[in-house]
Amino acid sequence: MRKYLAYYVRNFDYPLFFTYVFLCLFGLVMIYSAGMWVAIVNKDQGPDFYYNKQLLNLCVAGVAFIVGAFFPYKHYSNKKLMVALLGIMLVLLFWVWNFGVGAEQSGSQSWIDLGIMNFQPSEFAKLFIILYFAGAFYRKSLKNSMENLGPNNIIYPILVWLLVIFCVANETDLGAVMIISGIAIAVVAASGIQFKKFMKFFAVLGGFGSALIGLILLVKGEEILTQNRVGRIKAFLNPFEYETGSSYQVINGYIAIGSGGLEGVGLGQSIQKLGYLPEPQTDFIMAIIAEELGILGVIIVLGGLGFIVLRALTIALKTKDPLARMIAAGIGSWIAVQTFINLGGLSGLIPLTGVTLPFISYGGTSILLLSFAMGILVNISMYVKLEKRRSKGESL
Template sequence: MILRILKNIDFTILFAVLALSAFGTVMVYSASMVSGVMVYEVTPDFFFKRQAISWGMGLFALFLGIIFPYKNYRRLFKLILLVTVVLLALVFVFGHTSNNAQSWLPIPGIGKFQPAEMAKMSLIIYMATIFTKKSDYIDDFTRALLPPIILMMLVVAMILKQPDLGTALIALSVSGLIIMSSGVRKIHLFSMIGIAVVGAIVMYNFGLSEEQLSRFNGAYQPFEYADDAGYQLINSYLAIHNGGLFGTGLGAGVQKLGYLPEAHTDFIMAVIAEELGIIGVGVVLLLLGLIVLRGLFISMESHDTFGRLLAIGVAGLIGIQSMINLGGLTGLLPLTGVPLPFVSYGGTSLLMMMFSAGMLINIHAVSKIKKSQQEKAAA
């Protein structure tokens, strides 16, 4: 079966993922070689080496995602969700705090692991499984919708508690996308959207810390808060302006020299814009768009509801996370600390993104194999 899957690989996704992740590793080096010494007091290649190791592990995760039959996730979804909830709980006991968020579990001899990144993928598998099982009575709100929504909100609440607003927003959005795609009644869908809007208003007025609220000022009034909340965004604008069409050249950017905080993580696209210009940004957006569009096409090609919902969830995850990251560095959205898929520094994020891309490739391969079998049977 593995050989048949490998013969039916979606090379568009495979090429885009390998190109983005390899390019991202190079850009992490360019973006962090100065700040590594000046800010973090490590060697210039410290973050590059760690990202290169993560990339190597990501290749294995990609391969594993490709060869592991996606239908098996339906049998394992309870175990996957249980492990995720346990890891999220352990964060509050043993978690490492960075940038005012307790989001990482230390792993002796290896580094740190971010369970919230795993939670996004676990929720996709859970929601796709549950709404496949409930497809026969999807119109019944109490039986079909209420239980998975409650469990989803529990996981999202655990992520919010860290606090990690960006990841929680992504998990909530992707789960909502799967619910929308499951065939729920419009009245139920609009009711949930209304509740979500009210919840967002309440959260904004009563649930956000002063630091989180300041990010709205930084996004929409950056020049009035140039010394604090708007500092990152203003320097992001300067990086984009400096780059122009062709950029200043790889490694020749100025804003990463202590002016642009988190240049190798949240704001790596600003470094790309400065050093490789609009053309470099365009190539990255093209590759990300290819993955998302192919994911949506794969969902339409899938012969079963679970594969369709799983593909929609993965494509939605990559697309939504990309939009939130890019929205932050352009001022369209408040900063949330969300990494750019496949490109930003971050081992857990890279591993989970490459694994999820492998899942898409597996869904495509299995669909092609099944279609070929049906054509042979019909002949």
């Protein structure tokens, strides 16, 4: 046992771990600052209401990180495990259809109420797609090289992806649909498949996905294209024309960002969180960071997230194991795409989707599954270090 622990201590990825911990703790502080007014006025609770709930979420997430870090990533190629996870995910996604809860004004029904917390199955779907695609293509590569992969070899992953997209889109969680699509493309790109075949895969994926989304819009168009969502599109096209309506949140986000300047107005001193930005502790938390801590605070957050993404991609490039490469690339793309969608909506580059900022925003399901993914990434990083030591003939 001591030998086993010594192996982990020696090969552990400390920079990745400490960056993850720093972002979580930084997010915890900002959740307290951003959510205190909402907790007092809207929830009739103490100012530390969201802080305490997120602290509990982080404790559970810490356990998930440890499990991910010490459970060998090789097991994710096990077909029976992936089938079991697919079954669990489909049960959760179908459960949301009938018993899900969400924001009535947006038409979203994405959460399962567990009493002590709300669980969002679409977050589970993001991690599942990474593990399922990586495992499926890895098993294919054991029989045939990825270069010889044909259409028959990728039909089942595509069908599973379409099923997941259909279930998540049926919840009308469009932000999650975008992230899951980006993850699938990134994992396939990291598989080693030939560029021409990748482009064919991408075309098939895009074609089937577009047809599926079109079908969903035809069947549930009125539920998906709610007044709130149409308003977000209008706000994106011309935000200042609807500043008292659908652009209200975006405009106040701009004011928060502009008020911060270089150094910010000071931690806890935000004006926009005092009822101007609805739920500022979630997807608009970066606006509060910009207002209170200025550009320097934004750079700190983006630097931490950028480091994790680059670390994941570096791990993917260094490893010789295709399974490790695909999982690492998938986790890195997940964080990168989700960060882009969050900040893109905040800055007006894309319409708002309600996607949270990884590790920073308030949310139990998000931090739980991101922490588990970070544990897996650390486990892969240890394997890459082990590969390097073996190639040099060093002791493990």
